[in-house]
Amino acid sequence: VQLQASGGGLVQAGGSLRLSCAASGRTFSRGYLGWFRQAPGKEREFVAGVSGAGGTTRYADSVRGRFAISRDSAKNTVYLHLNSLKQEDTAVYYCAVRVGSAYSSALSAYTYWGQGTQVTVSS
Numbered sequence: 002v003q004l005q006a007s008g009g010g011l012v013q014a015g016g017s018l019r020l021s022c023a024a025s026g027r028t029f030s031r032g033y034l035g036w037f038r039q040a041p042g043k044e045r046e047f048v049a050g051v052s053g054a055g056g057t058t059r060y061a062d063s064v065r066g067r068f069a070i071s072r073d074s075a076k077n078t079v080y081l082h083l084n085s086l087k088q089e090d091t092a093v094y095y096c097a098v099r100v101g102s103a104y105s106s107a108l109s110a111y112t113y114w115g116q117g118t119q120v121t122v123s124s
Contacts, residue, residue: 002026002113006096009118012086020081022096022115033099034079035111036070038092047106049081059104086122093117
């Protein structure tokens with residue numbers, strides 16, 4: 002499985018971005034897809050996840066109500082819509098695939114990782 006994350010950039014607080022994660026491989030279409038982020042000096046953390054069928058989503062408390070994850074199976078792409086951005090959302094965002102359909106927020110549960118895309122929120 003190869004993952005390609007894109008869509009990051011510089012945005013003002015209160016603004017929006019849409020991140021994309023394009024992937025290949027059967028594992029992607031059946032696996033659980035997660036978005037993580039890592040801010041400078043901090044550990045990588047779970048942000049949002051979506052099941053293989055796209056019917057079940059999970060969010061970290063810090064982003065619930067502001068971010069939305071969606072999945073387009075026909076395009077083998079998962080999106081993360083970032084709304085009402087705050088400066089504390091500044092980080093490198095990564096997409097990752099977990100083999101199997103069960104939800105997990107643990108980094109160790111994910112086998113395949115994309116290269117990351119930078120999101121910077123200015124005041």
